[in-house]
Amino acid sequence: MSRRAAGFVLGFALALLIGGGLWWWLGERGGSRVRGTAQTVSNEPREKREFDLYFPTDGGRLRAERRELEVAEAPKDRIRKVVEALLGGPKGDGLYALFPEGVTLGGLQLGADGTAYVDLRWAEKEEPPASGSSEEMQRVYSLVNSIVFNVPQARRVVLLWNGAQTLTFAGHLDTSRPLLPERSLLAP
Amino acid sequence: MKDRRFWASLALFSLLLPVLVAAQGERPQAPPAPAPSRSSVTLEGREIPVPVTITPGGPLFGLSPLAAEMGAGLTSDEAGESLTLKIDQTEVVIGIGSSIITIGDQIVSLSQPPVQGEGGIQVPIEFLRKTFGDLQGYSFDWRPDVSRLAIARRGAREMQVALDVVHLQGVTTVVLQFPEAPRYHVKEEPGAVEVQMLADRLTPPAPPPAVADPLVQSVTINPQQIRLQLVPGAEVESYVLENPFRLVFDVHRAAAVETAPGPAFTRPALPAGIRTIVIDPGHGGRETGAIGPSGVAEKELTLQLARELASRLEQRMSVRAVLTRSEDVVLPHDTRTAIANQNKADLFVSIHLNSSLGSGAHGAETYFLSTEASDSRAARSADAENLDLAGDGPDAASDPAAAQDLQLILWDLAQTHHLSESQRFANMIQGELNETLQLRDRGVKQAPFRVLMGAAMPAVLVELGFLSNPDEEKKLQDPAYRSDLVDALARAIGRYKALVENREPAAGTGAATPPGAQLPSPPSQPARPAPRPTPRPGGGAGAPP
Numbered sequence: 001m002s003r004r005a006a007g008f009v010l011g012f013a014l015a016l017l018i019g020g021g022l023w024w025w026l027g028e029r030g031g032s033r034v035r036g037t038a039q040t041v042s043n044e045p046r047e048k049r050e051f052d053l054y055f056p057t058d059g060g061r062l063r064a065e066r067r068e069l070e071v072a073e074a075p076k077d078r079i080r081k082v083v084e085a086l087l088g089g090p091k092g093d094g095l096y097a098l099f100p101e102g103v104t105l106g107g108l109q110l111g112a113d114g115t116a117y118v119d120l121r122w123a124e125k126e127e128p129p130a131s132g133s134s135e136e137m138q139r140v141y142s143l144v145n146s147i148v149f150n151v152p153q154a155r156r157v158v159l160l161w162n163g164a165q166t167l168t169f170a171g172h173l174d175t176s177r178p179l180l181p182e183r184s185l186l187a188p
Numbered sequence: 189m190k191d192r193r194f195w196a197s198l199a200l201f202s203l204l205l206p207v208l209v210a211a212q213g214e215r216p217q218a219p220p221a222p223a224p225s226r227s228s229v230t231l232e233g234r235e236i237p238v239p240v241t242i243t244p245g246g247p248l249f250g251l252s253p254l255a256a257e258m259g260a261g262l263t264s265d266e267a268g269e270s271l272t273l274k275i276d277q278t279e280v281v282i283g284i285g286s287s288i289i290t291i292g293d294q295i296v297s298l299s300q301p302p303v304q305g306e307g308g309i310q311v312p313i314e315f316l317r318k319t320f321g322d323l324q325g326y327s328f329d330w331r332p333d334v335s336r337l338a339i340a341r342r343g344a345r346e347m348q349v350a351l352d353v354v355h356l357q358g359v360t361t362v363v364l365q366f367p368e369a370p371r372y373h374v375k376e377e378p379g380a381v382e383v384q385m386l387a388d389r390l391t392p393p394a395p396p397p398a399v400a401d402p403l404v405q406s407v408t409i410n411p412q413q414i415r416l417q418l419v420p421g422a423e424v425e426s427y428v429l430e431n432p433f434r435l436v437f438d439v440h441r442a443a444a445v446e447t448a449p450g451p452a453f454t455r456p457a458l459p460a461g462i463r464t465i466v467i468d469p470g471h472g473g474r475e476t477g478a479i480g481p482s483g484v485a486e487k488e489l490t491l492q493l494a495r496e497l498a499s500r501l502e503q504r505m506s507v508r509a510v511l512t513r514s515e516d517v518v519l520p521h522d523t524r525t526a527i528a529n530q531n532k533a534d535l536f537v538s539i540h541l542n543s544s545l546g547s548g549a550h551g552a553e554t555y556f557l558s559t560e561a562s563d564s565r566a567a568r569s570a571d572a573e574n575l576d577l578a579g580d581g582p583d584a585a586s587d588p589a590a591a592q593d594l595q596l597i598l599w600d601l602a603q604t605h606h607l608s609e610s611q612r613f614a615n616m617i618q619g620e621l622n623e624t625l626q627l628r629d630r631g632v633k634q635a636p637f638r639v640l641m642g643a644a645m646p647a648v649l650v651e652l653g654f655l656s657n658p659d660e661e662k663k664l665q666d667p668a669y670r671s672d673l674v675d676a677l678a679r680a681i682g683r684y685k686a687l688v689e690n691r692e693p694a695a696g697t698g699a700a701t702p703p704g705a706q707l708p709s710p711p712s713q714p715a716r717p718a719p720r721p722t723p724r725p726g727g728g729a730g731a732p733p
Contacts, residue, residue: 058546060654096545109244113285113303117244132478132486132543133555133651137635139545158244165245167299167521167638171475172540172649174638176299178285184633 046070049078053086054145054186055095056138061187062145065092075153076110082146083108083118098139100129106163114155115178116147121162128161128170136170141182148181156180227335231257239307240335245300247330248310249337251282258320258339271309275323276386278373284309291319292373313337322371325387345370345388349414351397351407360403362416362437369433374426381424383414383435390414403439429530462535462685464508465501466528468639469494470540470649473518478543478654480661486541487516489664493652494539496674505682521638529644534688535613535681536647538639541664543656550657551628552621555649556610557641558634609646613684617650620676620683627653646684650677 049071052064069081083105089097099122106121122128128139144157156178158165169175227240229249236257239250251273255262261274273280281290282302289298300312313330320326320339329338347370352363364383371386392409399407405417416437418424423442428435469490471477477486491513498509510531512524528536542549614632622629630651640647652673653660663669 056545058544058548060542060544060546060549098545107244111303115303119244130476130479132541132655133635133637133649134542134544134549134654135478135656160244163244165300171471171477172635172637172639174636174641176638177301 046072051078051082051085051150052146053082053090054142054149055086055090055092056098056135056142057095057187059187060134060138062138062142062185063095063187065090065095067091075151076108078151079110079116079118079147079154080105080108082150083143086142086146087120096138098142100124107160110154114153115158116151116154116156117158117160118143118147119160119163126162127166131170133172136172137182137185140169140173140175140179141185144179145181145183145185227337229254229337229339231339232341233338238337239305239310240337241305241310242335243300246312247332247335247337248300248303248305248312249316250305250307250309251302251311251315252308254316254320258324258326260320273319275319278323278386280319282309282311282315289315289318291323323373323386325371342387346391347388348391349393349409351393351409353397353399353401353404353407355401355403358440360401360439362404362407362439364414364435364437366433366435372435374435376424379418379420379422381416381418381426381437385412403441427530427532461689462507462681464510464531464533465535465537465681466510466512466531466533467494467498467501468512468524468528468536468538470538470639472513472516475518478541478656480543480655480664481547481658482661484655484661484665486543486655489541489655489670490539491516493670493674496670497537497539497677500674500678501681504678505685507685522642524639525642525647528647529642533645535684536640536643536645537617537677537681538637538647538649539677540649540651542651542654544654545656547657549654550660551630552618552625552653553630553633553651554614554618554621555633555635555637555640555651556607556614557643557647558636606643606646610640610648612687613646613680614648614650616684617648617677617680620680621650621652621673624676624679625672 047070048068051067051069053067054062054064057063067085069078069085071078071081086098087103087105099120102124103120103122105118107117107119109117111117120128128136131139140159143159147154147157158178159169159175161169165176167174167176173179227242227247229236229238229240236253238253238257241248251271252262255273258275262271263274264271270284271282273282278292279290280292283289284304285301289302298312298314298318300314302309302311302315304310313328316326316328316339321328325342325344327340327342329340330336331338345368347367350365352365354361354363370388370390372388373384373386375382375384389411390409392411397407397409399405403419403422405419406415408415408417416424416439418439421442422439425438426436427438469487471485471487471490473487475487477490479485494511495514498511501507501509508531510527510533512527513519524538525536542553611632618629618632621627637649640649653664655661655664
């Protein structure tokens, strides 16, 4: 092997080593963000907009908390931001988090007919938290109301849990069909 | 110089490589669902052009090309809100976005509704099995690994049928027992009822059955159909029992009430009396329901309350009380209502205890079913119902459009024709809980609760208190307090029973109590029957009064 050929092979191996290292380093930094929330990266311009997020109250109802979120124009991105903010919990007093820690947004789709498919994931349990009907309605309609009232392109919501659509969410509400928002649960 | 250029190029390449690879990795991910797929559909081994969409709920198939290939007709109404699929002589009515369809005069609930999609309406495989499968004997084999649907016609099954006829207390019960569920259609006509085999053949019993009965003149069985010839004036109701599969007909004499010529659609008659009450203890088994701060599980208390209520009802009034579960077991929601339907219950009471996020909520509330009025057909149905009760409804006999409209909304009426009675009953329960126990009145509400769907009788779900509230949790563990709750429920049931049994006979069309009838008034209710509630958009809970 000539000296020149040996140099080429050595250089190529070095390039692969450096490239692989950089790839691994970049993947670690960005990977959890992509995998954890099924987020897609968009080059769309983003803007700060105000959203009313409906969190459970102590009396079994829902109350809006106004939040400024940085969103793109795409309705799907807005739904994602709204759901992620809901799952992050309220900031104000007297409001409650929807779910225990660890519940994340697994997948999201917005159909042409205005049906938003929201897949919530919880590694700890196969099924949603056991509850009475008021608690179940607080959880479900917190999501449904917040999505439909904030994103006009979404008219109804199909809730999935760990990738599956169930007959009921926690033993009461029929979640086998798309859900519409429920104004009567809003606290006066 | 040459070497330096080589090493510089190599360094540049090594820096660019990860950037290119990372950029590749950062491409937006494909949406989770629904996503177009390269799926295929074959009919008897021949590929047919049918659009397929994969959704989180399963694959959806374009109905229009399927119907054309399988010899069925598909037409749309003028508004484009519903379609009629005609398979042989059976009409299947489909509402876009509605998971309820009608097959002939049967109401069928799908787990996934038909939707508008590529190339028109798209339907789930469950739809195809319940229509083409049950009516024409096709099998639908979906293979998700290769995304292929194989459709093939099953061979006609030969099956034996056993006949039993019993007459007791003025009612003749005809039982047809099959070795497995046949594909059939029940056709009623004046003075007779026919069970027509759709894709199966019967082996008639030998010798032919001889029937000597005061209400059933004859039963004839041939390979394609079973015909029950009734005496003049007899009426028949049919239902199904499982394990083994039995088709049951209860034949009785029609009530001596003059019936005015009415619209094509007749609303089911109001209950003549309250004889059987099904009590459903909420949750069970691993489905614990709410858990109180001290660890009390809803499923345990609901079972105790239900047992006590059943016992008290049978002690105090001449009724049969049936529990949907008497042990700590998981029981599917649909089984709970199926138990009520199979027992021909006159009332269905599902007992629950509540919880909310936070501990402040307290009090009792009573729910009856909300059907989703988002569907414009449901809203029209409710409107038509309300108008009809007010006496100025559409005359389906003279107005073909109104008649068609009423036929199209049959699915909704199956759920809603008991709603006004459920609301009345719910008001009585809530009134008793409020007045006798001084609980916080959280009101009578509507919600799309699964356990109330499919109940063919007035049905309510009562939440007797919040386990998430430490004070109420403590009270609910007290047997004396639970006894008071049971008393309140028993009184409400007794009052509703008295109301129904003292009500003047309804017209043959099953309309509400005639104007002027004197009814006992439930608390805060007018003496006049409550108007049929219009399902609210969202189908959700109503605000407390």
